[in-house]
Amino acid sequence: MFKIQTLNNISVAGLERLPRDRYEVASEIANPDAILVRSAKMHELPIAPSVKAIGRAGAGTNNVPVAAMTGRGVAVFNAPGANANAVKELVIAGMLIAARNIAQAWQFSRSLTGDDAAISQAVESGKKQFGGFELPGRTLGVIGLGAIGVKVANAARALGMKVIGYDPTITVRRAWQLESDVQAALSIDDLLARSDFVTFHVPLTDATRHMINAERIQTLPKNAVLLNFSREGILDDAAVVAALDQGHLYAYCCDFPSNLLKDHPRVVTLPHLGASTREAEDNCAIMVADQIREYLESGNVTNAVNFPEICLPFNGDHRLAIVNSNVPNMVGQISTDLAAAGLNIIDMLNRSRGDVAVTLIDVDQRCSDETLARLQGISGVLSVRRLGG
Ligand SMILES: NC(=O)C1=CN([C@@H]2O[C@H](COP(=O)(O)OP(=O)(O)OC[C@H]3O[C@@H](n4cnc5c(N)ncnc54)[C@H](O)[C@@H]3O)[C@@H](O)[C@H]2O)C=CC1
Numbered sequence: 288m289f290k291i292q293t294l295n296n297i298s299v300a301g302l303e304r305l306p307r308d309r310y311e312v313a314s315e316i317a318n319p320d321a322i323l324v325r326s327a328k329m330h331e332l333p334i335a336p337s338v339k340a341i342g343r344a345g346a347g348t349n350n351v352p353v354a355a356m357t358g359r360g361v362a363v364f365n366a367p368g369a370n371a372n373a374v375k376e377l378v379i380a381g382m383l384i385a386a387r388n389i390a391q392a393w394q395f396s397r398s399l400t401g402d403d404a405a406i407s408q409a410v411e412s413g414k415k416q417f418g419g420f421e422l423p424g425r426t427l428g429v430i431g432l433g434a435i436g437v438k439v440a441n442a443a444r445a446l447g448m449k450v451i452g453y454d455p456t457i458t459v460r461r462a463w464q465l466e467s468d469v470q471a472a473l474s475i476d477d478l479l480a481r482s483d484f485v486t487f488h489v490p491l492t493d494a495t496r497h498m499i500n501a502e503r504i505q506t507l508p509k510n511a512v513l514l515n516f517s518r519e520g521i522l523d524d525a526a527v528v529a530a531l532d533q534g535h536l537y538a539y540c541c542d543f544p545s546n547l548l549k550d551h552p553r554v555v556t557l558p559h560l561g562a563s564t565r566e567a568e569d570n571c572a573i574m575v576a577d578q579i580r581e582y583l584e585s586g587n588v589t590n591a592v593n594f595p596e597i598c599l600p601f602n603g604d605h606r607l608a609i610v611n612s613n614v615p616n617m618v619g620q621i622s623t624d625l626a627a628a629g630l631n632i633i634d635m636l637n638r639s640r641g642d643v644a645v646t647l648i649d650v651d652q653r654c655s656d657e658t659l660a661r662l663q664g665i666s667g668v669l670s671v672r673r674l675g676g
């Protein structure tokens with residue numbers, strides 16, 4: 288029986304992928320084999336030695352201690368692209384909310400009092416403060432052209448906007464998906480100088496933290512709009528508020544409320560709703576549950592953020608799934624120990640990514656506890672699992 292701990296509400300559609308005769312799933316469970324999580328912050332949480340995999344039912348893994356897990360031989364999976372459409376739709380909504388002053392106008396309507404005639408009169412005299420502008424012909428700058436950024440760029444093109452993008456590590460797959468008339472900016476500063484709207488779709492890392500600061504904001508055209516549906520910390524919010532107060536920026540729409548932002552008259556914050564649709568929640572949960580199940584049962588890896596992709600078809604007999612440092616002679620030492628134990632290797636696959644490698648070895652008979660312990664004791668072996676019979 289595999290034990291799965293959930294740290295957030297994970298869609299039932301995903302949990303149903305884990306058959307109840309082989310999987311026990313609960314929020315409180317001792318010695319879990321895997322953890323399913325959304326945005327719960329795991330950096331300070333104790334993670335039991337029994338954990339072999341963590342599945343982030345979403346895109347960003349900055350809430351997971353990925354480097355520490357890699358060092359322990361724990362795979363961290365996410366669900367690339369599974370919530371991208373949901374975020375794209377909210378970003379487009381954010382542009383319209385900003386351009387048409389929808390949030391402020393709605394607050395005004397809700398504040399109206401008196402009979403309907405009085406309301407009508409207040410509407411006609413008050414509406415001029417909420418006049419806006421239209422999107423066609425305006426330029427949207429997209430920073431980060433991954434699953435979400437590409438969808439946002441293409442949707443903005445369909446709305447008649449000019450689009451420029453910046454992503455120095457764009458993949459060939461994403462580049463193919465991008466509308467051909469999306470222009471490539473030479474740099475972030477080049478993009479900022481030419482954009483009426485700028486939207487961010489990058490992961491939060493040391494390299495992206497505060498990528499927009501006070502100095503950079505000044506390079507934006509006057510009355511530009513910023514949209515942040517990626518992570519708190521990508522923009523320096525204090526600098527954004529200062530630029531709004533100076534009248535340099537027009538509006539800021541983001542998914543991350545704070546005391547500084549939530550009541551500002553030119554800021555609209557939403558409570559981290561980017562991925563909160565039924566469709567996205569189902570897609571993400573199904574994707575990570577399938578990946579976790581495949582990893583626990585066969586050792587195969589799909590969409591891990593810290594492990595190489597690896598797939599060796601498994602007939603369910605006798606497999607060893609080994610995570611080891613990517614250094615010389617690991618496979619040599621492992622196969623020497625297996626030979627010494629009288630185990631014959633039937634099939635084997637080794638893949639590496641950065642400092643870590645995964646080695647799947649099918650053997651002709653069950654590996655004993657002693658041999659397993661010997662493999663675990665090889666310097667550089669991070670984890671060893673015995674799968675199948
Ligand atoms: N508000 C919400 O609910 C959601 C927020 N997110 C956030 O959005 C981020 C992006 O999500 P996806 O598009 O699915 O990820 P992705 O991995 O498909 O795309 C990220 C892109 O950013 C690019 N990138 C990385 N560093 C960069 C830099 N310094 N400058 C320019 N580009 C850079 C990468 O090359 C990649 O193409 C996630 O990491 C997460 O933080 C994702 C989903 C929902």
Ligand SMILES: O=C(O)C(=O)COP(=O)(O)O
Binds near residue numbers: 344
């Ligand atoms: O997928 C992401 O990166 C998100 O930010 C979505 O977060 P959530 O799963 O809605 O808590």
